[in-house]
Amino acid sequence: xxxxxxxxxxxxxxxxxxxxxxxxxxxxxxxxxxxxxxxxxxxxxxxxxxxxxxxxxxxxxxxxxxxxxxxxxxxxxxxxxxxxxxxxxxxxxxxxxxxxxxxxxxxxxxxxxxxxxxxxxxxxxxxxxxxxxxxxxxxxxxxxxxxxxxxxxxxxxxxxxxxxxxx
Numbered sequence: 714x715x716x717x718x719x720x721x722x723x724x725x726x727x728x729x730x731x732x733x734x735x736x737x738x739x740x741x742x743x744x745x746x747x748x749x750x751x752x753x754x755x756x757x758x759x760x761x762x763x764x765x766x767x768x769x770x771x772x773x774x775x776x777x778x779x780x781x782x783x784x785x786x787x788x789x790x791x792x793x794x795x796x797x798x799x800x801x802x803x804x805x806x807x808x809x810x811x812x813x814x815x816x817x818x819x820x821x822x823x824x825x826x827x828x829x830x831x832x833x834x835x836x837x838x839x840x841x842x843x844x845x846x847x848x849x850x851x852x853x854x855x856x857x858x859x860x861x862x863x864x865x866x867x868x869x870x871x872x873x874x875x876x877x878x879x880x
Contacts, residue, residue, distance in 0.1 A: 717861045719853055719878060721871040724864040725753035729783055729825035733773075733814050734788035734861040735832060738772065740766035745834040746866070747790075754788060755780035768792050771809035775817050787821055789814045793832025796839065804846055807832055818858050825860040830870050841873050848877040 720819040724746060737743045737823050740762030742751035751758050760834075761776035768774050773791035781788070791814050794806035810831050813821035818826045828847065832838035851861055 715851070715856055715858050717863065717878060718826065719863045719865060719871060721865045721868065722817070723749070724827055724829050724866075725749055725781060727827035727862055727864060728861060729827045729860065730784055730823035731775075731787045731789055731814075731818050731821065731826040732778070732781070732829045733787055733789045733791055733826065733831070735829050735834065735836075736762070736768065736792050738769065738792050739763070740776075740790045746829040747863045750781075750788060753781055754778055758788060760806055762790060766790075770794050771806040771813065773810060773817050774815040775821060784825075787818075789817050789826075791831060793836050793838065796832070796837035799842075803832075803838060804842070807838060807843060807846050808850040811847055812852040812854050815851070815854050815856040815858060817870045819856055823858055825862070827856050827862040827864050829864055830866070830874070831872070839876075840870060844870070844873040844877040845880070848874065848880070 794803040
């Protein structure tokens with residue numbers, strides 16, 4: 714079973730084989746964490762995303778990491794659900810994001826992966842519920858990944874993830 718660790722910081726600075734970005738369907742860059750990943754990885758990331766996109770909510774696709782520092786080799790782009798009140802399978806779509814990322818990480822032979830808080834920014838997914846779904850899904854998913862980092866951008870996200878991990 715993978716070791717799950719919660720850290721606070723910049724996902725683009727994590728020393729993992731893979732980092733995940735909370736992408737939009739085009740995979741060509743956006744705001745928030747996706748914008749930060751695209752800035753750090755360079756222009757070729759948007760070009761690579763455009764070449765393989767679009768990506769449906771709940772799915773994920775991988776590209777090289779381009780200008781991100783080693784050991785990061787790949788960026789996995791996943792599209793979270795837009796929160797519409799919770800009655801439109803948002804929880805299932807979010808869980809699928811985490812599962813698909815692990816499946817792709819396994820296909821890539823990755824041993825470590827860093828996740829942001831998917832769909833909690835402009836997509837509006839409630840952060841506490843998203844933290845619980847992330848942790849529960851990652852803990853129950855079969856994977857060859859050995860280290861999973863949940864990267865919190867701020868103290869509130871960190872506290873929610875730590876609380877979810879303690880359940």
